[in-house]
Amino acid sequence: MDAAVMIVLPLGRFGSPHSRVLTQVRRTGPTTREELARLTGLSASTVARTLGALVDAGLLVERPDLLHERVPGRPSIPVAVDTRSHVTLGIHVGRRLTTLALGDLGGRVLRRTTVTTPDDAHELAVTANRALTALLAEEPERVVVGAGLVGPWGDLSHGEEHLARLLENALGLEVSSWEMIPALAAAEYLARDDELPGSTLYLYARDTVGYVMANQVQAGMEISRVGRLGHFPARSADGPRPPCRCGRSGCLETVVSSDSVVRAARAEGLPVEAGVRDVTRAAVLGDDRAHRLLAARGEALGEVVAVVADMVHPDRVVLCGQAFTDYPPALDAVRRSFLHHTATSARLPLSTTRVVGDVQAVAACDVALRTVYDDPLATAAELDLPALPTPPHRRSR
Secondary structure (H helix, E strand, O other), rough: OOEOOOOOOEOOOOOOHHHHHHHHHHHHHEHHHHHHHHHOOHHHHHHHHHEEEHHHOOEEEEEEHHHHOOOOOOOOOEEEEEEOOEEHHHHOOOOEEEEEEEEEOOOEEEEEEEEEEEOOOOHHHHHHHHHHHHHHHOOEEEEEEEEEEEEOOHOOOOOOOHHHHHHHHHHOOOEEEEEHHHHHHHHHHHHOOOOOEEEEEEEEEEEEEEEEEEEOOOOEEEEEEEEOOOOEEEEOOOOOOOOOOOOOOOOOOHHHHHHHHHHHHOOOOOOOOOOHHHHHHHOOOOHHHOOOOOOOHHHHHHHHHHHHHHHHHHOOOEEEOOOHEEEEHHHHHHHHHHHHOOOOOOOOOOOOOOOOOOOHHHHHHHHHHHHHOOHHHHHHOOOOOOOOOOOOOOOOO
């Protein structure tokens, strides 16, 4: 398990007034001046000036259609994030598949596609550029404001910095890069309309397994540790243990990853042309073999959640990734296994992520938004460029 560089994601009451207001509106949805002053701690006059600048910059839009009728006095027109004019580019690199996506300023994924992850980094950059340009052709009125790159870097042959440079050259704009699980934790935090006091353990499982610890601090959310769990021993796995890519056997990812479920499904005679999605679909339709495979994965994941939670003692656990969310009945197995194996955390709240849709695409697009929300006016100053670049345009620096 690896310690990560500390990351603080400013939320609500800290940072520049423009960052604070734009971030707060994203979190709470359409918001009035009075509400923003209360939520951010800024004065009414500062909120008014800030809103004017953000509306003029095209990052916020007034919503008079949301005014409540019969409100005494002069009503304040709500403002909302402008989700019509701009677009972010998101690139999630997985061991098997790479997801390319377009997102709006609110973090919603507009379009996405997947490609097989090439072994060669140069080929990956060219493929990503081609796929993103095709997606942009379907959103011709939007201006690109940034690109985000995420991946489980410790589990990939591609180097994060090298790939980011290649993508910058291919796309013609700056690429912000994060580890996948911290990016997802940040997206999950922003998807909530309430604060999470204390510490939160985010545990992610799909093709890879890992966790982050996030702490509520005065400045927002602090991500202080990232742990990779793919080679954690899967003690509760029954039957023969396939060899791991590390050369050993009994590693967690050989039991809970999508590839491992597909291998087990083939051994049971299940058709899996579409991969793990076929297993999930079969379980939903009542196939007992598929259900048992997904429940067994849930049991193995529940044990590792218990071990990590006992070790780091969070105030809550949020389960993220398709291994947890794609088949809700398996969550019962996760919770039972967690309760059976925990030594200290039996009363710990377990919940699933509020991020909806393809979490990999959401996380990548959210990383692209980081610079927009950190310094909105600097971003807005660069938005006088053509709406559709081919390839994606180079932002002025």
